[in-house]
Amino acid sequence: MTVEIRDIRGRGVVPGRAEGEALVSHQTISGWGGIDPATGTIIERRHELFGVCFTGKVLVFPGAKGSSGWSGFFQATRLLGTAPLAMVFTTLSTKSALGAVVTRVPTISELAEDPVEIIHTGDRVIVDADHGIVTVHSTSLSPSAGRRPA
Amino acid sequence: MRLSDDEKAIRDGAEGPAVAAAMDLLIRYGEALGAEHLCDTRNVAGTMTQPSPVKAKLVGEGGWHKAFSVINLDSDDEFEIPHMRVPTCQLQQGFGEDALGIAPYPASMVELQADAESFYGSHGVNILATCTPYQVGNLPVRGEHCAWMESSAVVYANSVLGARTNCEGTASTGAASLTGKIPCWGNHRTENRYGTHLIEATVPVEGFLDWGMFGYFVGDLVQENRPVVTGKLAQPDLTDLKHFGAATASSGGVEIYHIPGITPEAPTIEAAFDGPIPEKVGYGARERRAIYEKLNSQGESADVDFILLGCPHASLDQIARTARALDGRKLNNGTELWIMTPRALRTVADRNGYTEIIRKAGGRVLTDSCPAMSKSAPEGTRVFATDSAKQAHYLPAILGIEAWFGTLEDCVDAAVTGTWRGELR
Numbered sequence: 001m002t003v004e005i006r007d008i009r010g011r012g013v014v015p016g017r018a019e020g021e022a023l024v025s026h027q028t029i030s031g032w033g034g035i036d037p038a039t040g041t042i043i044e045r046r047h048e049l050f051g052v053c054f055t056g057k058v059l060v061f062p063g064a065k066g067s068s069g070w071s072g073f074f075q076a077t078r079l080l081g082t083a084p085l086a087m088v089f090t091t092l093s094t095k096s097a098l099g100a101v102v103t104r105v106p107t108i109s110e111l112a113e114d115p116v117e118i119i120h121t122g123d124r125v126i127v128d129a130d131h132g133i134v135t136v137h138s139t140s141l142s143p144s145a146g147r148r149p150a
Numbered sequence: 151m152r153l154s155d156d157e158k159a160i161r162d163g164a165e166g167p168a169v170a171a172a173m174d175l176l177i178r179y180g181e182a183l184g185a186e187h188l189c190d191t192r193n194v195a196g197t198m199t200q201p202s203p204v205k206a207k208l209v210g211e212g213g214w215h216k217a218f219s220v221i222n223l224d225s226d227d228e229f230e231i232p233h234m235r236v237p238t239c240q241l242q243q244g245f246g247e248d249a250l251g252i253a254p255y256p257a258s259m260v261e262l263q264a265d266a267e268s269f270y271g272s273h274g275v276n277i278l279a280t281c282t283p284y285q286v287g288n289l290p291v292r293g294e295h296c297a298w299m300e301s302s303a304v305v306y307a308n309s310v311l312g313a314r315t316n317c318e319g320t321a322s323t324g325a326a327s328l329t330g331k332i333p334c335w336g337n338h339r340t341e342n343r344y345g346t347h348l349i350e351a352t353v354p355v356e357g358f359l360d361w362g363m364f365g366y367f368v369g370d371l372v373q374e375n376r377p378v379v380t381g382k383l384a385q386p387d388l389t390d391l392k393h394f395g396a397a398t399a400s401s402g403g404v405e406i407y408h409i410p411g412i413t414p415e416a417p418t419i420e421a422a423f424d425g426p427i428p429e430k431v432g433y434g435a436r437e438r439r440a441i442y443e444k445l446n447s448q449g450e451s452a453d454v455d456f457i458l459l460g461c462p463h464a465s466l467d468q469i470a471r472t473a474r475a476l477d478g479r480k481l482n483n484g485t486e487l488w489i490m491t492p493r494a495l496r497t498v499a500d501r502n503g504y505t506e507i508i509r510k511a512g513g514r515v516l517t518d519s520c521p522a523m524s525k526s527a528p529e530g531t532r533v534f535a536t537d538s539a540k541q542a543h544y545l546p547a548i549l550g551i552e553a554w555f556g557t558l559e560d561c562v563d564a565a566v567t568g569t570w571r572g573e574l575r
Contacts (some may be wrong), residue, residue, distance in 0.1 A: 033522075033548055039203075045547055063374075065403055068299040071319035072197075075224065077203050088539060093374065093403075094316040097182040101175070102224045102321050107182070114558045 004138045006077030008118060010088075010111030012129035013097060017104045022123045022136075023057035025049050031099065040082030047068040050077055058125045059084040060115050063091035070095035075102035086127035088115045088134055108134055151180040151333075152187045158502065160329060168229035172257045172325035175224050176333065179322055180341065185333035192236045192330060193313075195283050195298040196323025198275060199266035200243040200523070201259040209262065214269040222324025232326075234274035238327040239288050240267075241300045242281040242463070245526065246518045252488075253516070255526045275327070279518040280492035282392060282463045284311065287494065292414050295338055296533060297326035301403070302396035302462045302540065308389050312414035314338045317405055325353055343415060344424035345408050347372045351381030352434040353372040358468075359557045362539040364410070365397030367433055369394035374403040378422040380410055389465045397461050397539040443575045445539055446556040448546045452571070454564040456531040457513075458545070460490035461520055461538035466498060468558070469515065473504035475562040481512030482568030486528040487561075493517040515563065517534050522548050535564045535572070 027048050029035070034044045040055035055077075064070045078085040087100050087107040100107035106129040115134060119125060124137035153161070161173040176188060198218065208217040216228040223229070244263050245255045267277050278286055281300050284307065289295050292312035298304050299318050307313040316336045318326070326332045336342055349371065355364045368377045377398070385396065386409075398404035408416035416422035459472060472489050476484045481487055487507065490500065497518050505515045521527045522544050527534065535554040536542050542555040554564070556572030564570045 011184065014178075033544060066301075068301055068304070068319055070316045071321060072221070075221065075321065076202075079204050079220070091374070092183070094183065094318060094322070097317040098179050098322050101178045101182050102319075110184075 006112050006118070006136050006138075008111050008115060008134045008136065009134050010108040010134065011108050012107070012132045013092065013127050014100045014105065014107040016106035017044060017126070017130060018058065019124070019126045020058045020085040022060050022067050022115060022121055022125045023049070023052065023054050023121045024119055024121045025059070025061040028063050028065040029061050030066035031064065031073035031095070032067035032137045034066060035073055035077070037073055037076035037080050037082060040077055040103045054084045054086065056085050058086045058088060058127055060088045060119045062116050064088050064093055064095035068095065071098040073103050074099040078103050088119070088125070088127060090116055108132055151177060151185055152181045153177070153399050156329065157188060166232060167227070168223065168231055169235070169328050169518055171223045171225040171227070171229060172328040173331070175321055175325040176329060176331055178333070180333035183333050183335045185335040187334050187337055188331040189295050189438070191295045191297050191326055193288065193296040194236060194238040194243050194295060194323050195288065195296070195300065195303060196222070196238065196318070196327060197241050197243065197299060197320055198270050198324070199240050199263050201266070201275070206262055206300065208490035214266060218324065221375050222320060224321040231273060234327045236330040237285050238274070239276040239278045240270065240275060241278070241283065241303065242519055242523055243279050244519050245516070245524045247278070249516050249519070252514055253524065253526045254529050260323035267320065278492060278494070280463045282492060284490045285388070285463065285465060286308070286497065295332065299321050299323055301399035301405075302392070302470045303405070304405055305395035306398050308337055308343070308394060309395060309408065309413050339409050340461055341424065343406055344376065344377035345416070345422040346375040347377045348419070348430040349377055349379045350430045350432055351379065351383055352432050354382045354384065354440050356384035358390060358393055358537060361386060362393040362397045363438060363445070364433060365394035366401045366445065366539045366543075367437055367441045368407070369400060369402030369404050371431060372402055372404060376406050376408075377404060378408045378410065378416065378419065380419060383409065386412065389467055392465065393538065394460050400540040400543040425553040439574060442555075445542050448542070448551045448553040449533065449570065451533050451552060452569050454485055454533050454568060454570050456528050456534040456537050457485065457487040457561045458490070458521055458534055458536045458538070458541055458564045459487070459558065459561060461536065461541040464489050464491040464495070466495055469495065469499045469504050470502070471558055472513070472562065473507040475513035475559060476513060477507050479511050479566050480566050485565050485568045487565040489513065489514035490516055491521045521545060527551065535561050535570055537561050
């Protein structure tokens with residue numbers, strides 16, 4: 001087993017620095033009707049992360065979708081203590097930008113490479129939004145070791 | 151982000167601490183977007199009154215001043231909230247007093263909302279209480295910079311009216327209401343308003359059902375992009391485009407579209423694009439059928455308990471048509487029908503006798519909210535039917551119920567017989 005370290009450069013959306021475990025969604029995330037702020041979980045039934053909690057994780061996702069209530073629902077995660085630790089997203093919109101601002105966690109977007117393709121759930125990630133750098137510590141298994149453990 | 155002298159003065163407290171906090175939020179937000187500067191707005195549509203558990207707690211601790219400071223200004227401090235600086239309206243909210251005893255919804259929330267209305271009303275927020283402010287007193291003009299929430303209203307304002315707004319949120323509209331400013335980014339800038347995709351209808355698109363299905367197809371295809379639609383399109387009216395836009399913003403995230411010859415920023419196909427015209431994508435009989443089936447893929451049982459009309463909030467024409475279809479008939483025992491509309495239009499419906507005809511048949515004209523916003527449908531609902539692509543998209547997931555989608559006449563037929571018999575004609 002080897003640990004690969006690589007930097008992805010982007011633009012700091014909300015300043016600050018955080019280090020933690022990545023939770024990666026390949027699908028866009030809804031705020032209203034998509035998350036439950038009381039528990040910090042994804043509640044959209046057909047979502048790949050249905051039932052998964054993002055509290056304290058570095059949430060990596062392609063972008064925001066759905067209602068303009070997006071930011072209000074993520075603000076509620078901060079007020080209820082269930083917010084993610086940091087955010088890294090591919091596509092910036094008013095929903096995701098305002099959502100990150102009112103969640104008040106270090107956030108990076110507009111990256112040179114798509115973070116959703118590079119970062120894996122469970123990777124150790126440093127989000128340095130003051131400098132716009134996401135550092136990914138990926139634990140990759142050698143091919144002979146077979147599939148990544150679930 | 152570049153700030154003008156008056157914006158800097160506001161940030162530094164020239165207009166008091168609440169307005170300074172509003173400016174601080176707009177600066178944080180503008181920088182998050184990468185905006186170059188703010189623009190002036192005198193038209194804000196946001197949300198302040200709708201009850202939520204977080205809001206109830208904040209109101210209990212420090213009243214509405216605290217709730218607005220924390221939620222609508224994203225501040226940790228509690229400020230005395232001044233009068234709104236620019237015209238501001240409340241969008242749809244929770245159910246009000248007129249739904250008590252009809253919608254299963256806590257009376258405590260109705261009370262909290264009534265309290266909010268008196269606070270915000272006295273601070274200059276116009277309680278339009280609808281997702282369609284453009285129907286009842288807030289009709290922006292072409293080129294007007296707005297700060298609106300509600301995806302179906304945003305797409306209508308940009309596309310049909312030629313006003314300029316992004317899909318804002320609770321805190322950005324709150325901050326705009328006290329400052330008259332919003333980041334000049336995205337849809338506020340001409341270069342971001344041209345089309346990106348061309349879709350041509352090769353089947354006729356005419357009437358409410360077809361405009362909704364076409365919108366659902368277009369949104370799914372372009373996602374967050376900017377579609378230009380042409381082809382066999384009948385002249386749409388407000389009701390058709392209200393449905394079309396809401397559908398594009400449900401299956402996708404469309405905030406602006408153009409219909410050459412119809413919408414104001416696209417006199418021609420050429421004018422809708424800033425450069426070469428992309429290759430067109432067709433919408434024909436096969437695509438139309440597939441969309442109809444997709445919208446009806448969440449229904450199994452034909453025994454319908456609940457009919458929901460008026461998403462986005464019904465126009466007078468929709469209420470009148472519903473009344474005509476129900477006149478002299480009775481709803482099936484065990485099936486309920488609600489039609490949602492702005493309270494201002496309900497007043498006209500009352501005056502015209504439409505409300506009474508619908509009530510005599512057993513249906514209800516309700517205001518302020520909808521089953522999706524208030525997470526409330528008649529007790530025991532398992533299967534619902536609607537003429538709205540948006541409600542068919544959202545409500546099954548929100549309430550865990552089955553859905554049928556069809557015309558207003560299909561829906562009224564199901565209300566009277568208790569059985570879904572809709573089909574694509």
